[in-house]
Amino acid sequence: MSSPCFTLSDGRNIPALGLGTYKLTIEEADDLIKFALLEAGYRHIDGAWIYGNERPIGQAVRSVIDSGKLKRDDIWITSKCWNDKHRQSQVMDSCKESLANFGLDYLDLFLIHWPMGYDNDPESGINKISDVDYLETWKGMEDVYKAGLAKSIGVSNFTVSQLERLLANCSIKPTVNQIEVNPYFSNDDLVDYCKSQGILVTCYSPLANVSRVEIVANHHDLSKDAHLIKIGAKYNKSWAQVALRYNYQRGLSIIPKTKSKQRLIENISIFDFQLTQQDMETIKSINKNVRTITFDATKDHPLYPFER
Numbered sequence: 001m002s003s004p005c006f007t008l009s010d011g012r013n014i015p016a017l018g019l020g021t022y023k024l025t026i027e028e029a030d031d032l033i034k035f036a037l038l039e040a041g042y043r044h045i046d047g048a049w050i051y052g053n054e055r056p057i058g059q060a061v062r063s064v065i066d067s068g069k070l071k072r073d074d075i076w077i078t079s080k081c082w083n084d085k086h087r088q089s090q091v092m093d094s095c096k097e098s099l100a101n102f103g104l105d106y107l108d109l110f111l112i113h114w115p116m117g118y119d120n121d122p123e124s125g126i127n128k129i130s131d132v133d134y135l136e137t138w139k140g141m142e143d144v145y146k147a148g149l150a151k152s153i154g155v156s157n158f159t160v161s162q163l164e165r166l167l168a169n170c171s172i173k174p175t176v177n178q179i180e181v182n183p184y185f186s187n188d189d190l191v192d193y194c195k196s197q198g199i200l201v202t203c204y205s206p207l208a209n210v211s212r213v214e215i216v217a218n219h220h221d222l223s224k225d226a227h228l229i230k231i232g233a234k235y236n237k238s239w240a241q242v243a244l245r246y247n248y249q250r251g252l253s254i255i256p257k258t259k260s261k262q263r264l265i266e267n268i269s270i271f272d273f274q275l276t277q278q279d280m281e282t283i284k285s286i287n288k289n290v291r292t293i294t295f296d297a298t299k300d301h302p303l304y305p306f307e308r
């Protein structure tokens, strides 16, 4: 199966479904990325410098390109600028470092990972809150774009007010805001605002990271949701396929992560059925407004984007 695309405000086409790679280990990456690209039909990989796995992912992508089975421009590669590289000149260095890790000469999409900046003290290894403004970071993103190192640029974890300020002070508009969205966290206000500004929402943790059920006490378990299971049964689809299809039908892109080849195929097999209006309304009603990702360690930062 293959994923359809959404067109970004800069005119480029991003595959609606991509593979998340947070917690994909170095050992798992090579085989899984090759399988995703060559067997399962994935054309979009969501990476980040902080995930620490850009090298093996890049190696697998390059070996697929070298084999002649896919071309570089068949594959969409995203990376993200980490919080301790928010000063204008650091953004370019950060992008170059990710490119060197991947062994590629451009990214398809480069994002500011979070609005909060930190200064890293190399001696202590401790991060201190910095006063760097994301408007300065965005200037660095524009430099990266103008240098052709990233063909599209955007943000992640930005709020409505942060986006309003950014849009009023940029020369190149962000094309994407990557934020948490899943059936238990519909994030409607932010989604609606992004849509009104022509910014594509990419949903992270689109399955509410179900694996956390085993490690985080009281983590809400989307896989047990009776409505998702029941709707899925009508179409011979799993709860996960219904959850992903729901946000795709809302006009959002989705980047589920899995280390399993079987689930890779399952997660991309969502483009051969259609949820009815009634199904959409039922799924809308199960929203609990609970986040999977809260990044509590950064709560003291003035630019922390979530409710405290």
Ligand SMILES: NC(=O)c1ccc[n+]([C@@H]2O[C@H](COP(=O)([O-])OP(=O)(O)OC[C@H]3O[C@@H](n4cnc5c(N)ncnc54)[C@H](OP(=O)(O)O)[C@@H]3O)[C@@H](O)[C@H]2O)c1
Pocket (backbone or CB within 6 Å): 019, 020, 021, 022, 023, 046, 047, 113, 156, 157, 178, 179, 203, 204, 205, 206, 207, 208, 209, 210, 211, 212, 223, 240, 241, 255, 256, 257, 258, 259, 260, 263, 266, 267, 293
């Ligand atoms: N911008 C940001 O700040 C940010 C934050 C968080 C995430 N992200 C991005 O978004 C991606 C996805 O988010 P996420 O990794 O937090 O969570 P997720 O995609 O919602 O869930 C991933 C977990 O669900 C399991 N899973 C996947 N497909 C499944 C299926 N069909 N049935 C049952 N279980 C399934 C996986 O386990 P197995 O691996 O064992 O299959 C994995 O542990 C990340 O990998 C990352 O690329 C970005």
